[in-house]
Amino acid sequence: MSRTATLLDGKAVAAKVRGEVKTRAAAFTTKHGRAPGLAVVQVGSDPASSVYVRNKRKACDETGIRSFAHDLPSTVGRAELLGLVAKLNADDAVDGILMQLPLPAGLDANEIMDAIDPRKDVDGFHPHNTGLLAQKRPRLRPCTPYGVIRLAAEYGMKLRGLRATVVGASNIVGRPMALELLLAGCTVTVCHTGTRDLAAEVERAELVVAAVGRPGMVRGEWIRPGAAVFDVGINRSDSGKLVGDVDFEAALPRAGAITPVPGGIGPMTIAMLLSNTLDAAEARA
Secondary structure (H helix, E strand, O other): OOOOOEEOOHHHHHHHHHHHHHHHHHHHHHHHOOOOEEEEEEEOOOHHHHHHHHHHHHHHHHHOOEEEEEEEOOOOOHHHHHHHHHHHHHOOOOOEEEEOOOOOOOOOHHHHHHOOOHHHOOOOOOHHHHHHHHOOOOOOOOHHHHHHHHHHHHOOOOOOOOEEEEEOOOOOOHHHHHHHHHHOOOEEEEEOOOOOOHHHHHHOOOEEEEOOOOOOOEOHHHOOOOOEEEEOOOEEOOOOOEEOOEOHHHHOOOOOEEOOOOOOHHHHHHHHHHHHHHHHHHHHO
């Protein structure tokens, strides 16, 4: 095939979303006499987490959101961390709470995340918010799946009726992604470690979301001609290059549209976090 897929520019769309957030944040600050507030909690010093946290705090500064930094040592205890969450839940200056994952061994991430006030759960991970999404009445939505939906909308994709395949079933991306696609009217298949024929499931899909964290797991020849491909994976190859879960070069001549890695879904995730923070602030106000 000689044609090449349309590259879905997550950086450009994320910049548009951040511009919207900046406008909304300024209006909120004028109306309420304070900026919207996001508390970012990091436990330990995982290098990848530190990069993400730094980028999120910088994005807050650039869009008029007040960032509250809480950097805790990896030795922090369960009671102390739960105490901080309770304090942030009660703080009227804090509209959103972001608990950077993964947490160090010995801390139950589910317990900590469940303790966050659902109204301040800007990651969209709380069972309350997941349940609302499942019931087709979303409030605060998981940022990465929400970013996929917004990116598709910006490129004018009509999702209703499409046969969609999600590769990966994590609570952070795969499962909420399936719920988002159901909400959009897709017919959805979710692939996981029990899937018997991954190639066949991908081959029939008109829309593919890859979110497994394994470089090149989705092979280019599996992509149905003209399909839309959203690659959530961010992996480092043996050569040190950032790559996705899809074999990008092989998929490029087959797909109708595809996200690059980097520059695709990653920027959208942070943009939708900022948007969620404004949604939370406006709902609380």
